[in-house]
Amino acid sequence: MANYKVVEIFSSINGEGTRAGQLAVFIRMQGCNLNCAYCDTKWANEADARFRWTSTEEIVELLRTMEIKNVTITGGEPLLQENVLELLETLAQEKTLRVEIETNGSVDLTPFTEIPNGPSFTMDYKLPGSGMEAQMRTKNFALLGADDTVKFVVKDYTDLCRARDVIREYDLTEKCHVYLSPVYGQIELEDIVNFMKDNRMNDVNMQLQMHKIIWDSEMRGV
Ligand SMILES: C[S@@+](CC[C@H](N)C(=O)[O-])C[C@H]1O[C@@H](n2cnc3c(N)ncnc32)[C@H](O)[C@@H]1O
Ligand SMILES: Nc1nc2[nH]cc(C(=O)O)c2c(=O)[nH]1
Ligand code: SF4
Ligand SMILES: [Mg+2]
Structure with a gap:
């Protein structure tokens, strides 16, 4: 069975997305193909980041003992892990879990969206301020459904x-x-609200990263 480069596993409340405020287990994978100017997990992307090879079985076993329904697989870029499809297919068979993937918008989602009872996706669209917009794969938009999210970090x-x-x-x-979510500390929050009002941005959610409000913004494992 497959192993993955895991830099941290922890439980917290989800600070982002449609399940913000709910308990979740976070599995953070090492490495990324992008280098966003604002990235708050650059440490996890370094080739020499300390990771632990963790198997599919170990992850399933840990999730069973933790008794937390929501699981967020993040990174780094989680969908670049070799054999991550096997992990997602295995977790899809754990009927009590609700699995969510945080992905950077550059990876083809096709194989992952075909998994029966598969995960939901929060796909970033990287904006000019990230320096990574040229890598965005807009074809992914057609693969997303009502449980999925497109997120813009502004x-x-x-x-x-x-x-x-x-x-x-x-x-x-x-x-x-x-x-819409602010790059932490880099934009006036009310400017986002005013922009939404001025542009009649109905059905768009502004969201702050709750964990950076509750804990120190540099804190890991929360
Ligand atoms: C660290 S990334 C990992 C998953 C994937 N690589 C991605 O970019 O979506 C998780 C989320 O944190 C967001 N993020 C990273 N740095 C941030 C910052 N400084 N302020 C706000 N959001 C940030 C990313 O845009 C992404 O939505
Ligand atoms: N509490 C908490 N919620 C989160 N939601 C997405 C996270 C991420 O880093 O992808 C994250 C995180 O790092 N911590
Ligand atoms: S894609 Fe995600 S992990 Fe990679 S550099 Fe950008 S924010 Fe960081
Ligand atoms: Mg984070």
């Missing part, structure tokens, strides 16, 4: 305008959940 006015235009161009609010 740094400034240019990012807000681009997010608005992408939401409109692909009619995202008709397909899935849509979130």
Whole structure:
């Protein structure tokens, strides 16, 4: 069976997404193909980041003992782990779990969206402020459904305008959940609200990362 490069596993409340505020187990995988200017987990992306090879069975066993329904697989970029499809297929058979993937928008979601009882996806669309927009795979939008989310992490006015235009161009609010989230500490929060009002951004959710409010913003494992 397969092993994965896991840099941390912890339980907390989910600080982001449609299940924000609910207990969740986080499985953070090592490594990423992007290098977003604002990334808050750069430490996990380094090639020499300390990871533990963790098997599918170990993960299933741990989740059973933790008795927490929500599982968020994140990173780094979790969908780049070799054999991660096996992990997702195995977790799909654990009927009590609700699995969510945080993914960076550059990875083809096709094989992962075909899993019966598979996970839900929170896919970032990386905006100009990240420096990574050229890597975005907009074909993924067609694969997303009502349980999935497209998330825009915004740094400034240019990012807000681009997010608005992408939401409109692909009619995202008709397909899935849509979130706007500030790059932590880099944009006035009320500017986001005013932009949403000015642009009549109905069906879009603004969201703050709750864990960075509850704990120190640099804290790991929360
Ligand atoms: C660390 S990433 C890992 C998953 C995947 N690589 C991705 O980018 O979606 C998890 C989420 O945190 C967000 N994020 C990273 N750094 C952030 C920051 N400084 N402020 C707000 N959100 C941030 C990302 O945009 C993404 O939505
Ligand atoms: N509490 C908490 N909630 C989260 N939701 C998404 C996270 C992530 O890093 O992907 C995260 C995280 O790191 N901590
Ligand atoms: S894609 Fe995600 S993990 Fe990778 S650099 Fe960007 S925010 Fe960080
Ligand atoms: Mg995080």
